Amino acid sequence: MKNQNFDISVGELVADDYRRADVLGGYEIDYSCGGTVTLEEACKERGLNPAEIWVELLKVSEFEPYIDYKSFGPTKLIQHVVDVHHEYVRNSVIPLRAYLEKLLRTEGDKHPELPEVRELFFQLCDHLFKHMEKEEMILFPYLKAMYGAMDRGYPLSMPYFSHVDIPICELEDNHRTQMDSFDKIRRLSRNFSTHNHSSRTFKVAYAMLDEFGQNLRLHIHLENNIIFPEARKAFEEFALRPH
Numbered sequence: 001m002k003n004q005n006f007d008i009s010v011g012e013l014v015a016d017d018y019r020r021a022d023v024l025g026g027y028e029i030d031y032s033c034g035g036t037v038t039l040e041e042a043c044k045e046r047g048l049n050p051a052e053i054w055v056e057l058l059k060v061s062e063f064e065p066y067i068d069y070k071s072f073g074p075t076k077l078i079q080h081v082v083d084v085h086h087e088y089v090r091n092s093v094i095p096l097r098a099y100l101e102k103l104l105r106t107e108g109d110k111h112p113e114l115p116e117v118r119e120l121f122f123q124l125c126d127h128l129f130k131h132m133e134k135e136e137m138i139l140f141p142y143l144k145a146m147y148g149a150m151d152r153g154y155p156l157s158m159p160y161f162s163h164v165d166i167p168i169c170e171l172e173d174n175h176r177t178q179m180d181s182f183d184k185i186r187r188l189s190r191n192f193s194t195h196n197h198s199s200r201t202f203k204v205a206y207a208m209l210d211e212f213g214q215n216l217r218l219h220i221h222l223e224n225n226i227i228f229p230e231a232r233k234a235f236e237e238f239a240l241r242p243h
Helices: 010-016 020-026 039-046 050-062 074-107 114-152 165-188 200-239
Strands: none
Touching: 010 020, 010 039, 010 200, 020 050, 020 200, 039 050, 074 114, 074 200, 114 165, 114 200, 165 200
16 A cells, blocks of 8 residues: 555555545545546546545554454455444434424424435435345345355356346446435535534434435445455356356
8 A cells, every 4th residue: 555556446445444435535536336436537537636645545544443344254244234234224214214304394494405305315215225125135145155155165056147247236326326315415415514503303313314324335335345346256256167
């Protein structure tokens, strides 16, 4: 990492060390759904100096605790996503929906953005539940079976969906839709800004929405930049290889 490499993708930068996410996110560089873009391309698009960004990326490790998600191994990371991130979504949606409904009733006249924020969030949740079900019922069980067969040296039958790229490409498209929806919510809420005179309900709802978005971005990053690339590589090397 000390040797400058502006041709590395922003997704790979964050996959190697998630502490870099805050640096890139601070410059509105999308590492979760736009992770294939190189650092140089991302900086050029925003008029940034990649050398200066590189220095910030080097410094960030001095201040934040580090979780090496790549060291989990594919099967453990898949289970981590289900146990931590999918469970977070399921546990957060009901209270967040209740807060937004209450806000719309009590403060909708003072905050004209609330009806659209509520509608976008409800649509996002419906989309997320269907998306997580596809992962938990279709892709993830096959990936676990594939990695288990690799570890034990067993042959592996082809999945009914023919190639892992088919569900993965669909899930990646879902991720773009999800982040587009959440980014609209962020813009409508002016980055979840509140004021001293804002009600407690308003402050709590916006703080919860902000946390929901941060969790979603990490959730999508782990899949797009670690789980899915590793699955594609393993499938090509093992499942398609004659046994």
